[in-house]
Amino acid sequence: MNKRMIIYILGKMLGVEGVVLLIPAFVSLLYWEKSGFSFLIVSAILGIVFLIFGRKRPKSTRIYGKESFAIVALAWLLWSLFGALPFVISGSIPNYVDAFFETVSGFTTTGSTILQEIESLPMGINFWRCLTHWIGGMGVLVFVLMITSLDDENSMPLMRAEMPGPEADKLVPKARNTAAILYGMYFVLTAVEVVLLMFGGMNLYDALIHSFSTAGTGGFNNRNTSVAFYDSAYIDGVITVFMILFGVNFNLYFLLLLKDWKSVLKNEELRAYLGVIAASVTVITINILSIYENVFHAFRYAAFQVASIITTTGFYTADYELWPELSKAILLVIMFIGACAGSTGGGIKVCRFVILLKSIRQEIHKILHPNAVTVVKLNGKKVGQDTLRGINVYFAAYVFILAASVLIVSIDNFDFATSFSGVLTTINNVGPGISKVGPVENFHMFSPLSKIVFSFDMLVGRLEIIPFLLLLSPALWRKKF
Template sequence: MNKKVIIYVMGWILNIEAIFMLLPCIAALIYKETSGYWFLVVMAACGAIGLIFTHRKPENMVFYAKEGFVSVALSWIVLSFFGALPFYLSGEIPEFEDAMFEVISGFTTTGASVLPDVESLSKCMIMWRSFTHWIGGMGVLVFILSILPLAGGYNMYIMKAESPGPSVGKLVPKVRATAKILYKIYLFMTALEVILLMLGGMPFFDSLAISFGTAGTGGFGIKNNSMAFYESYYLQGIVTVFMVLFGINFNVYHLFLTRHPKEALHSEEARAYLGIIAASVLLITINIRGGFGSLFSAFHHAAFQVASIITTTGYSTVDFDLWPEFSKGILVALMFVGACAGSTGGGFKVSRIVILLKALKKELGTLIHPRSVKILKLEGKPIEHHVLRSINTFLGAYIAIFTASVLLVSLDNFDFTTNFTAVAATFNNIGPGLAGAGPSQNFSHFSPFSKYVMMFDMLAGRLEVFPMLLIFAPSTWKDS
């Protein structure tokens, strides 16, 4: 275990977090809010500790899998701890576990909140709360990789640990260049959404905050009734489109940029993802038609909620907990499906589901034709055995953590729908669930113990389970 390089990365995390806190400081300055001083205090602390950790570069900067996964897990914990301090020290979120829950929900792009009155927060706190979505969407370590070269190609382990999906490949030969490409796409799409929302009459502050949540597929509403506050079909429609776009594998956009449109259009995962969205919107629209004044209105709200849930964004335009059971069942299923690998979305990922269905089809064929030899392929390329093994292992860990979490949260003695969907919403980084965890509710009524369980779930869900599990394994910390 190369502990010195892990400490060095922790230092850079704190340095970058201090820089990121400039944005809420600017908001506090513009709106003349005294609570912004706490960001200066935390910035000073982050900067001081960060400089101590990074003042001397380790001689050995080589990263292997163990260092990569541990660095990612610890980085997100450290990032969340310091990110929660402004909320707690300012008194705007008086309980520390609530401040941690809120900021972890932000960084992991979950969007689950413990705040019954979001609008009571100061502007700078609202801006920081929304900005955490944008920071966590692409991953803070991916950002560091774009500016801080590590040793050789070993920093690919960081990309694999922090990027969602069954496998992460390089868009270009160098990982640093890959990280830069990802962030350029991310920045452009975010800026485009801000502009389009402003053209629809949304104030700049709101446009920026909403776009941060959409880009990171996070979904912290800046109004108590989320996107329902903006009654314009245009504004809600723009957010719907961008939620879907941010849920697509960014490699598809890279293919378009490098003039390979045929490859991009033939992306098997993207087609499956869009197909699931289309089918879900159609079925829900038919099911909820009677509850809306027109077919278009039903379609509009169905499309928004489907896009919000499958991309794990979590915005809402209506209280979908009041919808028929069939529609709610589809939305719960979409919570587990999630977005594409290599996107900012959470969930199980469409690519994993596609691969597992292909494996099931192969096994059924083998039962009928034992001597047949079939090769599993995705995007026209053979699926290697270690990828399938990793997906099966991930599925086992996913089910085990989910089951244990539901049982632990059940100690609060809420109804099963509340417990089940609360865990589904946090573990899959969705945000709202159903019943007591529904879009018109919040997570403040859960006990501190349940909140810590769901904090772990949010981190484990965002980091694809294994990094969070590895830090608890004694063998991880051995020097061998």
């Protein structure tokens, strides 16, 4: 275990966060808000941390898989711990546990909140809230790798440990170039959405923070009634399309740049993802038709909410708690499924379900034909045993953490739908759940213990469980410096 290198990289990463905090500080300055000083104070603290831990490179710089997982888990935890300080120092969220919950929800792009009144927040503070979505969407480590000089030998293990999905691959030979390409595509899509939202009547500030949240599939914004505030079919349509786009594996966009249309069109995960969306929108539109004026309105609200839930964005334009039980059940199911691997969306990921279904079919085929040689394939390629084993371990750990979290949260004595969907929505990084944590409610009424559990679930869900479980393993830390 190369602990000195871990400390060095973490020191460097915290220095980057200190620089990033200057952005909301500048926004606060533009609006003449005192909250800007809170960002400057934390930025200065992180600058000192960088000078102490992140400047002197250790003699031994090599890191392996276990160090990468530890760095990823610790980086997300530390960014959240320090990122919460501006909320507390400015007085916007005086309670640190609440501020930590809000920051974790931001970086993990969950979008769950403890805030009952959003529109009264200082502009700089709310900008920071939504900016955490944009940074966390593609990944804290990917963001840092893009703008620092960490060598390629160490960069790829970090990217693989952080990128969502069973596997993560380079787009180009150098990991840092891969990070730059990912963020380049991410930036362009975000910029296009900003422009389109401004065409719909949003001012630049509103367009930026809604685009940050859409890009990161997070859900924070500056309106108490979310996107429903605008009551605009155009804005709903733009955000719906971009939520779906950001839920697609970014590797496919790179293939589009290479004009490899065949690989994109044949991608099984993409087809399953779009198929689930189409089927869900169709059924829900029919199911809620009696509630709305016509088919167009029913389709508009169904499409928006399906896109918001399956991509784990968490925006809402309608209170789906008032919808029929079938519609709510469908939303709960796609909350489990989530978006594509390699996207900014959360959830279990579509490709895992595709592989799981193929594995079940393979087992049935083996029973019927004992001598047959069968393999599980995805996009024409054989799925390795390590990947299959990893998926099985992931599902087992997911169920265990889900059950344990529900038991702890149940101490607060809310109804089962509230406790279960609260855990489910946080571990899948969705945002709103059902019942008392539905789209027009939030998490303010839970105890500090439950909020810590929810924060843990958000981090575990975003990092796909294993990095945080390794972080809690004593065996990881036994070796000396």
